[in-house]
Amino acid sequence: MKQYLDLCQRILDEGVWVDNERTGKRCLTVINADLTYNVGAGEFPLVTTRKSYWKSAIAEILGYLRGYDNAADFRQLGTKTWDANANENQVWLNNPYRKGEDDMGLCYGAIGRNFPKPDGGSIDLLKQIVHDLKRGVDNRGEILTFYHPGAFHMACLRPCMYSHHFSLLGETLYLNSTQRSCDVPLGLNFNMVQVYVLLALVAQITGKKAGYAYHKLVNSHIYEDQLAPMRDVQLKREPFEPPRLKINPDIKTLEDIETWVTMDDFEVEGYECHDAIQYPFSV
Numbered sequence: 699m700k701q702y703l704d705l706c707q708r709i710l711d712e713g714v715w716v717d718n719e720r721t722g723k724r725c726l727t728v729i730n731a732d733l734t735y736n737v738g739a740g741e742f743p744l745v746t747t748r749k750s751y752w753k754s755a756i757a758e759i760l761g762y763l764r765g766y767d768n769a770a771d772f773r774q775l776g777t778k779t780w781d782a783n784a785n786e787n788q789v790w791l792n793n794p795y796r797k798g799e800d801d802m803g804l805c806y807g808a809i810g811r812n813f814p815k816p817d818g819g820s821i822d823l824l825k826q827i828v829h830d831l832k833r834g835v836d837n838r839g840e841i842l843t844f845y846h847p848g849a850f851h852m853a854c855l856r857p858c859m860y861s862h863h864f865s866l867l868g869e870t871l872y873l874n875s876t877q878r879s880c881d882v883p884l885g886l887n888f889n890m891v892q893v894y895v896l897l898a899l900v901a902q903i904t905g906k907k908a909g910y911a912y913h914k915l916v917n918s919h920i921y922e923d924q925l926a927p928m929r930d931v932q933l934k935r936e937p938f939e940p941p942r943l944k945i946n947p948d949i950k951t952l953e954d955i956e957t958w959v960t961m962d963d964f965e966v967e968g969y970e971c972h973d974a975i976q977y978p979f980s981v
């Protein structure tokens with residue numbers, strides 16, 4: 699939590715105003731931040747200085763792992779966070795590749811679970827990684843990437859947290875996740891939870907011990923209309939002790955994740971937080 703608040707404060711202190719063409723808004727921006735989560739010790743990075751919708755965050759990452767490309771599937775899992783990008787951005791609504799209501803196009807898991815090969819066919823990156831890690835193999839390239847510039851014109855948005863690189867040291871599993879663009883008041887709240895859960899879940903289904911997750915942010919920003927509540931409300935609050943996340947131990951395989959897992963398989967214990975803050979969302 700301290701890492702998060704320090705980054706917010708750093709943006710206020712050192713941030714530079716940058717115009718963003720896609721959203722038509724200005725963002726106070728810093729470049730490069732590194733966050734670390736001790737997943738092995740159960741240090742769940744849930745924001746406590748406002749109410750954080752952790753179920754929504756976990757539903758998102760679960761949808762990516764399943765390869766979903768449709769906001770309706772995300773809603774069924776428990777999050778509405780893709781509704782606006784799928785249905786309210788005029789550039790995407792005009793895109794001939796959009797397959798209709800709720801379609802997100804070729805992004806996130808739709809790429810990572812079905813990565814197109816130049817010589818034909820595709821690769822399921824996640825399946826390959828899980829297969830390797832389960833046998834104790836780390837080929838130094840166990841990378842789940844959602845980044846495919848050749849598909850950007852067929853998606854509602856480019857992936858923000860676009861690469862997840864797993865590593866084994868003995869029986870301990872590590873994760874390095876990279877994010878190119880970060881909406882600190884809204885997106886990062888979710889992304890910290892997602893990096894933690896991704897390492898915890900993949901460790902669980904491969905029979906490894908979770909170690910550290912390292913989360914790199916390249917462009918971190920606060921949109922101009924989010925600045926006042928961040929500066930005058932959220933950063934004035936004292937954080938509470940972090941809560942704990944419990945994951946159903948019956949989740950044992952990738953197939954479990956793909957088929958029966960729901961938000962009921964996740965529980966947060968001891969979550970004490972300040973009141974909700976509604977930050978404006980830029981589509």
Ligand SMILES: Nc1nc(=O)c2c([nH]1)NC[C@@H]1CN(c3ccc(C(=O)N[C@@H](CCC(=O)O)C(=O)O)cc3)CN21
Pocket residue numbers: 750751754777778779780783855881884885886887888975976977979980981
């Ligand atoms: N501008 C922008 N910021 C983002 O963080 C973001 C995007 N766009 N587009 C793609 C996804 C969608 N994500 C989202 C979308 C909405 C919320 C949001 O509205 N959060 C509220 C309420 C959440 C809820 O009720 O479930 C929050 O207070 O956290 C968060 C992340 C993260 N991503």
Ligand SMILES: O=c1ccn([C@H]2C[C@H](O)[C@@H](COP(=O)(O)O)O2)c(=O)[nH]1
Pocket residue numbers: 720855856858859879880881882884885886889
């Ligand atoms: O997981 C996510 C997804 C999106 N974001 C934010 C970062 C930016 O504010 C927008 C994406 O806009 P681009 O113009 O494509 O950079 O969404 C996030 O923080 N986390």
